[in-house]
Amino acid sequence: MKAKYALIVLAIGYCIDFIAVAIKIMHWASADLLLTSAVIFKVVGALTLLYKIITYPKFKEFFNS
Template identity: 50%
Template sequence: MKVKHTIIIFALGFGMDFIGAILKIMHVYGGSFLLIAALVFKVIGGLLFFYKLITSPKLKAFMNS
């Protein structure tokens, strides 16, 4: 998995969070589920990015790419 994939997963989490918050404000059924799914996406994306960062042999080159 590339770094851009982890960032995409993290960004999807933020997008789902935004839509879930709007649905929750409008009292639409499913808003809570979408907020929980967004939280899961953000946690998975963050953990994958952290793992990728830790296992990279060239940390400086990794951060510049």
């Protein structure tokens, strides 16, 4: 998975989170499911992005400079 896809998954998670919070404020029924799916999207996106950053070949050079 490329880093841009990880960023897209992370952005989708934040978009779902924003919609779920609005639905939660209005006390509609499906807010809990949307909040749970938003957390899953954000965690998967963040972990994938972190993995891509750590395995980048010039990662160690960046911190040694």
